[in-house]
Amino acid sequence: MKDKIKHVFFDLDHTLWDFDKNSALTFKKIFELNSLDINLSTFLEAYEPINFKYWKLYREEQVTKEALRYGRLKDAFDAIKVEVEDDVINHLSDAYIDYLTTFNHLFDGTIDILDYLRDKYQLHIITNGFEEAQERKMHNANIREYFETITNSEMVGVKKPNPKIFNFALDSAKASPEQSVMIGDSLEADIEGAHNIGMETIYFDYKNLNNSNGYNRITSLKSLENYL
Known part of the structure; x- marks a missing residue:
């Protein structure tokens, strides 16, 4: 070769x-900023396979970028039985993208x-x-x-x-x-x-x-x- x-x-x-390390730090940050008392480890255990599933659907043109950003959070919160309003999910989705690039491991x-x-x-x-x-x-x-x-x-x-x-x-x-x-x-x-x-x-x-x-x-x- x-x-x-x-x-x-x-x-x-x-x-x-x-990505895994930077994403975890981002969620920790935005949960704290929005005063969400959510166990980070429990959330990530649910979120990571859900995120993987949504990215596969996105690659296959089965979901839009907007559906991916909302759906992966909504499904993760549902999986850990935490009720979060849609407007909060949408805000968290935007905040996640904003803060993700502030961590650069x-x-x-x-x-x-x-x-x-x-x-x-x-x-x-x-x-x-x-x-x-x-x-x-x-x-x-x-x-x-x-x-x-x-x-x-x-x-x-x-x-x-x-x-x-x-x-x-x-x-x-x-x-x-x-x-x-x-x-x-x-x-x-x-x-x-x-x-x-x-x-x-x-x-x-x-x-x-x-x-x-x-x-x-x-x-x-x-x-x-x-x-x-």
Whole structure:
């Protein structure tokens, strides 16, 4: 892989930017600001699989951005049997997006691996995250400068694993699939999507689930040095 790759494409959330940690800190903040006496651990235990489900529906064009933002909170509060008025949920939804980018924890080794790669390859981002949030995340975490192109699902009109977003990203980077590798945490959205258009792939199994389906797999970003 080292010899033929010229372009390295990263997913952002759950790959470089530690979404789980930053999201938990955001909920703690907005619950405190709105005087909501909710056990954070109990809420997150319910919220995280619900959020995962809504993002899958969003990727598949079955829910809108607005439905995702409201539904994941409403369903989580219902799951833990806490009654929250709709206007409060809508306010929390907006506050969550506003405060999420004020926390900017990266996965261990993110800066080191980007420094290691930047002189050898052109680096890029392909993300399904909301455009307004993703740019702020990268700027606030001081990693925006590493990437030559940023491809967001909202600018393309489709989401990973749709081949259109990968082809758009390749065109923007003036890259061919054969010279490109995609690194991400989602087997469906990142790895299978990129593989299906001929890109090399490296699955970031940060939870160490050991479910790589035969794809190249790492459990730490430093391990990319074994491939690149």
